[in-house]
Amino acid sequence: MTTTILDIRNLTRVHGSGEQAVHALRGVDLSVGSGELVAVMGPSGSGKSTLLTCAGGLDQPSGGEVIVDGNDLTTLSRNAVAALRRRRIGYVFQDFNLIPALTAAENVSLPLELDGMRARAARKYAEAALGEVAIPELADRFPDDMSGGQRQRVAIARAIVGERRLLLADEPTGALDSDTGEAVLQLLRDRCDQHGIAGVLVTHDARHAAWADRVVYLRDGVLVGQSGPLPEADVLLETH
Amino acid sequence: MSIKHGLLALLRAEAKYGYQLRAEFEAATGSTWPLNIGQVYTTLTRLERDGLVEAATGDGGDGRSMYEITDAGRAELVSWFETPVTREARPRDELAIKLALALAVPGVDVAAVVQRQRMATMQSLQELTRLKRVSADGGISWLLVIESMIFAAEAEIRWLDHCEAMLSRQHKPKPGQQKAAQQIRSDRHQTDAGAKR
Ligand SMILES: Nc1ncnc2c1ncn2[C@@H]1O[C@H](COP(=O)(O)OP(=O)(O)OP(=O)(O)O)[C@@H](O)[C@H]1O
Ligand SMILES: [Mg+2]
Numbered sequence: 405m406t407t408t409i410l411d412i413r414n415l416t417r418v419h420g421s422g423e424q425a426v427h428a429l430r431g432v433d434l435s436v437g438s439g440e441l442v443a444v445m446g447p448s449g450s451g452k453s454t455l456l457t458c459a460g461g462l463d464q465p466s467g468g469e470v471i472v473d474g475n476d477l478t479t480l481s482r483n484a485v486a487a488l489r490r491r492r493i494g495y496v497f498q499d500f501n502l503i504p505a506l507t508a509a510e511n512v513s514l515p516l517e518l519d520g521m522r523a524r525a526a527r528k529y530a531e532a533a534l535g536e537v538a539i540p541e542l543a544d545r546f547p548d549d550m551s552g553g554q555r556q557r558v559a560i561a562r563a564i565v566g567e568r569r570l571l572l573a574d575e576p577t578g579a580l581d582s583d584t585g586e587a588v589l590q591l592l593r594d595r596c597d598q599h600g601i602a603g604v605l606v607t608h609d610a611r612h613a614a615w616a617d618r619v620v621y622l623r624d625g626v627l628v629g630q631s632g633p634l635p636e637a638d639v640l641l642e643t644h
Numbered sequence: 645m646s647i648k649h650g651l652l653a654l655l656r657a658e659a660k661y662g663y664q665l666r667a668e669f670e671a672a673t674g675s676t677w678p679l680n681i682g683q684v685y686t687t688l689t690r691l692e693r694d695g696l697v698e699a700a701t702g703d704g705g706d707g708r709s710m711y712e713i714t715d716a717g718r719a720e721l722v723s724w725f726e727t728p729v730t731r732e733a734r735p736r737d738e739l740a741i742k743l744a745l746a747l748a749v750p751g752v753d754v755a756a757v758v759q760r761q762r763m764a765t766m767q768s769l770q771e772l773t774r775l776k777r778v779s780a781d782g783g784i785s786w787l788l789v790i791e792s793m794i795f796a797a798e799a800e801i802r803w804l805d806h807c808e809a810m811l812s813r814q815h816k817p818k819p820g821q822q823k824a825a826q827q828i829r830s831d832r833h834q835t836d837a838g839a840k841r
Contacts, residue, residue, distance in 0.1 A: 593777075617770075619770065629762065630763065
């Protein structure tokens, strides 16, 4: 049995109120297990980013539960959510969101240092993470001096550094060409396969979504379709 | 593409037995195009009738003979490689026809047809992608075949998105047409708007 890392139950999110209320999510259930990569697709405005920000504790749901690694984010204090975010949840944005004044290694070690880790130890973890995304040689370079694909690798390293359990990526390939995007997918896939991380990926690109074990389709804040999971050899074994 | 040209291509270098052709055809296309031995022999028989191959000396043990390509066969093969595949030469697209009919026949939930197809195509795209991953160090010709199918599946999904967008523009309700809007079950926004009024 794989353990459930992310468990979203009957999640709703209403922006604004009264006449202007926008029902971005209307009762979404989604659970993602260790080692599983799930892709979220759907038209623009269907609620994909809202789903991801709620899953990552960056946005407050209007109703329902968001359970990450056994903790219900909706009942935790702000500080507790922030701590969980630093330790357990990695977030990758379309525009990378790196701090230009910091080197790659400093960007990657930032969440660990914010969490109280000593700089030397954090640097070690950062170097390991940059090694895992295959750019160890860029540790001391600044984001402005890198290609888009390299920046996205740094952003992924920052999202996986330390002992993250959940990796959330909102259109991580949106700003990249098709081949570089494919390499990023390969990277996310490997993280899930080899480190038991649970991944959720938002993408408009079916070709990239196809790397996931499961693809779910959002429309107007509701999950309207799902494909997969693919029968995996080890899943078949587990039933015995 | 025809099995005929595939077999001619495989015979170009040397004479082969039917079972060999079958194995090599499947290896070249990464088993994405399984052939049964019966198809191979009927095709060879037709090729022989048309003078594109001929029986060569040798005996496969099962009483079958080896085949070799003729000069006419070589010419046919050259012209096949030189001629681009035309879209019209492909079989008619069943999906396009299905959607056209779904629109023409009353009472069919076209949006649901589109959504079901999207997830089914997505599923095959996932399977193809997994095939590509596990065979990353396989032969290049077989990766090319998988990629071709991946591109085709991706294009189909984009086309479905396009159809859906066209349909939803077409079905935007005008005031006083709530009833029509309510029939489009999948379009929740519109149903909600209708209910509020
Ligand atoms: N802060 C906000 N205030 C008001 N409405 C919002 C806010 N954030 C999002 N929305 C609305 O919520 C809905 C869902 O938005 P969301 O960003 O989740 O969509 P999306 O699926 O990520 O779209 P895209 O593919 O364009 O990124 C949209 O109608 C959007 O306008
Ligand atoms: Mg978005």
